[in-house]
Amino acid sequence: GRVVVVNGDVTLYPDARVDSELVVTGGTVRGADSATVGGQVRAYAPRLTYRMEGEEVVAMRDETQGIANWFRRWTRRHLRSHNRVVLKSGTYDRVEGLPVILGPTVRQNTALGPLSLEALGIYRSADHFAWKADNLGYDVKGEMQFGYTRSVALGVEAMDVVAPAEDWQLRGSEIGLASFFLHRDFRDYYNRKGAQAYVALHDGPSLSATLGLGQERWQPRATRDPWTLFRNDDAWRPNPVMDAGRFTLATAAVRYDSRNDRDNPWTGWFVTAELEHGWSEHVTLGPASAVARPPAAGPVPVAYTRGVLDVRRYNRLSPETQLNLRLFAGGWLGGDPLPLERRFSLGGAGSLPGYEFRQMTGGTGDPLSCSAGQALPGTPAQCDRVILVQAEFRGDLHLHLFGDWGAQSGGGGWSWSFYHPLQWVVFADAGRGWLLHERAADGSIQDASAFPSPDTYRSDAGIGLDADVLGVFIAKSLTDWSNPVHFVVRLRHRF
Numbered sequence: 001g002r003v004v005v006v007n008g009d010v011t012l013y014p015d016a017r018v019d020s021e022l023v024v025t026g027g028t029v030r031g032a033d034s035a036t037v038g039g040q041v042r043a044y045a046p047r048l049t050y051r052m053e054g055e056e057v058v059a060m061r062d063e064t065q066g067i068a069n070w071f072r073r074w075t076r077r078h079l080r081s082h083n084r085v086v087l088k089s090g091t092y093d094r095v096e097g098l099p100v101i102l103g104p105t106v107r108q109n110t111a112l113g114p115l116s117l118e119a120l121g122i123y124r125s126a127d128h129f130a131w132k133a134d135n136l137g138y139d140v141k142g143e144m145q146f147g148y149t150r151s152v153a154l155g156v157e158a159m160d161v162v163a164p165a166e167d168w169q170l171r172g173s174e175i176g177l178a179s180f181f182l183h184r185d186f187r188d189y190y191n192r193k194g195a196q197a198y199v200a201l202h203d204g205p206s207l208s209a210t211l212g213l214g215q216e217r218w219q220p221r222a223t224r225d226p227w228t229l230f231r232n233d234d235a236w237r238p239n240p241v242m243d244a245g246r247f248t249l250a251t252a253a254v255r256y257d258s259r260n261d262r263d264n265p266w267t268g269w270f271v272t273a274e275l276e277h278g279w280s281e282h283v284t285l286g287p288a289s290a291v292a293r294p295p296a297a298g299p300v301p302v303a304y305t306r307g308v309l310d311v312r313r314y315n316r317l318s319p320e321t322q323l324n325l326r327l328f329a330g331g332w333l334g335g336d337p338l339p340l341e342r343r344f345s346l347g348g349a350g351s352l353p354g355y356e357f358r359q360m361t362g363g364t365g366d367p368l369s370c371s372a373g374q375a376l377p378g379t380p381a382q383c384d385r386v387i388l389v390q391a392e393f394r395g396d397l398h399l400h401l402f403g404d405w406g407a408q409s410g411g412g413g414w415s416w417s418f419y420h421p422l423q424w425v426v427f428a429d430a431g432r433g434w435l436l437h438e439r440a441a442d443g444s445i446q447d448a449s450a451f452p453s454p455d456t457y458r459s460d461a462g463i464g465l466d467a468d469v470l471g472v473f474i475a476k477s478l479t480d481w482s483n484p485v486h487f488v489v490r491l492r493h494r495f
Contacts, residue, residue, distance in 0.1 A: 001018075001019055001020050002019075002020040002021055002022075002023075002039070003018050003020075003021075003022045003023070004023045004024075005022075005023070005024045005025070005027060006025055006026060006048055006050070006057060006319050007025070007026035007027060007047055007048055007266065007316060007319040008024070008026065008027045008316060008319070009024075009027040009028050009029075009030070009267060009316070010022065010024050010027065010028070010029045010030070010043075011030045011031055012029070012030065012031035012032055012034070012035035012037075013031060013035065014031070014034045014035065015035075016031070016035040016036070017035065017036040017037075018035070018036070018037045018038060018039075019038045019039075020038050020039045021037070021038075021039030021040045021041070021042070022037055022039070022040075022041045022042070023042050023043075024042070024043040024044065025043075025044045025046075025047075025048045026044070026045070026046065026047035026048045026260075026266070026319075027043065027045070027260070027267070027316075028043055028045065028260070029041055029043045045260055046261075047260070047261070047264075047266055050319075051398060052398070080107075080109070081107055081108050081109045082105075082106070082107050083104070083105075083106050084104070084105055085102070085103070085104050085105075086101070086102065086103060086104070086105050086118070086120065087100075087101070087102050088101050089101065090122070090172075091172040091173075091175050091176045091179075092175075092176035092177075092179045092180045092226070093162075093175060093176070093179050093185050093187065093189065093226075094179060094185040094223050094224060094225075094226060094236045094237070094239065095126070095162055095189045095221045095222070095223060095224060095239055096124040096125070096126055096162050096189075096224075096226075097124055097125035097126040097127075097224060097226035097227075098124070098125040098226070099122050099123070099124050099125075099137075099162075100122070100123045100124075100125070101120050101121070101122055101139075102120065102121055102123070103118065103119045103120035103121050104117075104118070104119055105117070105118040105120075106118070112144075112146050112147075113144070113145040113146045113147050113148060113151055113153075114145045114148070115143070115144050115145075116141070116142070116143045116145075117141070117142050117143075118139075118140070118141050118142075119138070119140045120138065120139045120140070121136075121137075121138050122136065122137035122138060122139065122160075122161065123135060123136060124136075124137070124162075125226065126224035126225075126226055127224060136160075137159075137160040137161050137162070138158070138159065138160050138161075139157070139158075139159045139160075139161055140157065140158045140159070141155065141156070141157045142155060142156050142157075143155035143156075145202075147202075149202075149204050150202065150203055150204065151201075151202045152199065152200070152201055152202075153199065153200040153201075153202065154197075154198075154199055155197070155198050155199075155200070156195065156196070156197045156198075157195065157196050157197075157198075157214075158194070158195040159192060159193065159194065159195070160191070160192070160193040161191070161192050161193075162189050162190070162191055162192075162221055163189065163190060163191075163192045164187040164188065164189055165187065165188040165189065165190060165242065165340070165341050165342075165343070165380075165381065166187060166188070166344065166345065166381060167187070168308075168310065168328065168330075168350075169186070169348065169349075169350025169351050170186055170187075170348075170349060170350040171491060171492070173491050174186075174349075174350075174490065174491050175187055177491070179226075179228065180228055180229060181228065181229050181230060182228070182230060182231065183228040183230060183231035183232065183234050183236070184237075184357075185236065185237065186348055186349070186350070186357050188239055188240050188242070188378065188380060188381065189221050189239055190218050190219065190220060190221055190242040190341050191217075191218065191219040191220070191221050192216050192217075192218060193216065193217045193219070194214060194215050194216030194217055194246075195214055195215065195216075196212050196213065196214025196215075196216075196249070197212065197213055197214065198210055198211060198212035198213075198251075199211050199212075205257070206256060206257050206258055207255070207256050207257075208254070208255045209252075209253070209254045209255075210251075210252070210253045210254075210255075211251070211252050212249070212250070212251040212252075212253075213248075213249070213250050213251075214248070214249050214251075215246065215247070215248050215249070216246070216247055216249060217245070217246045217247075218242065218243060218244060218245060218246075218247060218339070218341055219242075219244050220239075220241045220242045220244060220286065221239055221242075222239060223236050223237075223238050223239045223378075237378055237379075238377045238378040239378055240286065240287075240340065240376065240377060240378035240379070240380035241286040241287055241377070241378075242286050242339070242340045242341050242380075243283050243284065243285055243286050243302075243339040243340050243341060244283065244284040244286075245280040245282055245283035245284060245299070245302070246280055246281075246282070247278045247279065247280045247283075247302075247339075248278065248279055248280070249276060249277070249278045250276070250277045250278075251274065251275065251276045251277075252274070252275045252276075253272070253273065253274045253275075254271075254272070254273045255271070255272050256269060256270070256271040256272075257269070257270050257271075258270075259314060263492070264468060264493075265314040266314060266316045266322055267314050267315065267316045267322075268313075268314055269311075269312070269313055269314075270310075270311075270312040270314075271309075271310070271311050271312070272308075272309075272310045273307075273308070273309050273310075274307065274308040274309075275305070275306075275307050275333075276305070276306050276307075276342070277303075277304070277305045277306075277335075278302075278303070278304055278306075278339075278342075279301075279302065279303035279304075279335075280301065280302050280303075281301050282299040282300075282301070283299055283300055283301070283302045283339065284298075284299050285300065286340050286380070287376050287377070287380075288340065288376070288380070288382055289370075289371060289372040289373075289374040289376070289382060290372075290374075290439075290445065291372040291435055291437055291438060291439050291445055292337070292343075292370065292372065292382040292384075292435055292437075293337035294445075301336075302336045302337075302339060303335045303336055304332065304334070304335040304336050304337070304338050304339070304342070305332075305333040305334040305335050306330070306331065306332060306333060306338060306342050307330065307331070307333050308329075308330035309327070309328070309329045309330065310326070310327075310328050311326065311327045311328075312324070312325070312326045312495060313325045313326075318395075320395045320396040321393065321394065321395035321396075322393075322394055322395070323391070323392075323393050324391070324392050324394070324495070325389075325390070325391050326388075326389070326390040326391075326495050327387075327388070327389055327390075328351075328386075328387070328388040328390075328431075329385075329386070329387045329388075330344055330385070330386055331344060331383070331384050331385025331386060332384045332385060332436060337384070338384060340380055340381070340382070343370075343380070343381045343382050343383055343384070344381055344383040344384075344385070344386035344433050345358060345368060345369040345370070345381035345382075345383055345386070345433060346367075346368045346369075346383075346386060346388060346431055346432065346433050346458070347359050347368040347369065349488045349489075349490060351388055351429065351431065352368070352388075352429050352431065352458060352459075352460050352477075353429070353460060353462060353473065353475035353486055353488045354429070354458075354459075354460025354461070354462065354475040354476050354477035354478070354480075354483060354486060355368060355458065355460065355477060355480070355483060355486075356486070358379040358381075360373075360375070360379070361458065361480060367432035367433060367434065367452070367456055367457070367458055368432070368433060368458065369381055369382060369383065369433070370382040370383035370384070370433050370434065370435050372435065372439070381433075382435070383433030383434060383435065384433075384434065384435050384436045385433065385434055385436070386431065386432070386433035386434075387431050387432065388429065388430075388431030389429070389430050389431060390427070390428075390429045390494070390495060391427065391428050391429075392425055392426065392427035392428075392494060393425070393426045393427070394423045394424065394425045394426070394466065395423060395424055396422070396423055397422045397423055397424050397465070422465060422466070422467050422468075423465070423466045423467075423468075424463070424464075424465060424466075425463065425464045425465070425466050425471070425473065425494075426461075426462075426463050427461065427462055427463075427464070427473070427475075427494065428459065428460070428461040428462075428478075429459065429460050429461075430457050430458070430459035430460075431457060431458065431459075432452060432456060432457045432458055434448065434452050435448060436448055436450075457479070458477070458479050458480070459477070459478045459479050460475050460476060460477045460478055460479075461475070461476060461478055462474050462475030462476060462488075464488075466493060466494075468492070468493075469491065469492065470489070470490070470491060471489070471490045471491075471492075471493065471494065472487070472488070472489055472490075473487075473488045473489075473490065473494075474486065474487055474488070475488060
């Protein structure tokens, strides 16, 4: 007969048969060309928002949101030619304050493909917008893309920017709001000044690969004292003193994205993999524990290789529930010990919310920040390697406030309900960071195992409510019961 699937995917095997039409909303259809379908095959990718009235599925109409989502997806794939001046802000943090970004951007759709140019100046609010070198920067880019859906792009970039040492845990918007409102900055920073060139291959919107080569000068940045709404009289956490030197960087990156919706995914994969080889003849090392790397009296040569893998899988289990999984792994792959700019840590809202950010848990090597029991200003991330596994089970929470008085009175009144996107979330996380060296009983430093014992990993679990643009969660450590319950607020989803 007729098959209708709501918020699900359909796979038709070669011997499958549907006598009438096949309709799918909120999903995809695979195998229709090799199966027998007596009627039309229609598939609509946007997820259907609905409520249950007894055994009946009733669509919740939100045409404004649907048009906005469609237009946002359309503009991502069909940017028009334009010449404009951009004025925007960067991430509010304890090093820059508020970066104000201003400059022209140009995009021209040529017969060969789109040509993009932008020249942005950066003016930082630290020290009350004082006009000095520390408050000035720039980011200039140019890219020529040959082709549109499937394409090859050649690009160059010159920059003088403040960059985060770890940007994989929390979004820039979350960092900015935490800094401005709560006087807490969950990143460390350094200055990047240099240029790079790259070539990128795109196979539609889902798959891309990029190769890059550049030279940058890395320099430490000091903590400033930007104004905050609350706790303005408190002292900021010091920004750790990072390594300083001129690095040549060869990079490779692959990105695969099959999610049905980038902002609110219900199904699909999101995979990013990065490989970086960097080298410098003269590097001034910042403070680190003796176990993390041997101290040096002066500048030393450094050559290292580092890899990062981030795999996320979104699974729709039913029209109302989904199970999402994430694996993050990164660390040293060869050469000299990693610079502080390329090291890792765990703990805090973006990785293990059952622990404080940069919390020193004690024990051998400190499995979160790898401080090895040695306190350093700002508690820098020092882990050579890190691995994190996250899982969450979520579902729609149907909540109709004030009932449906309009329907009960024959349509003469009004009704108000809060349906979607409020969801309940149950989650668990486990992981740790580690050093490739450890201190022996006699005080000497020796090689450590490639992967620590599973009983040394840290884990947590929690519950929360996610309203799509804002989520509130409570998390508790499962391996350190002395840790208190933590209350966490996130923008957008956890991952």
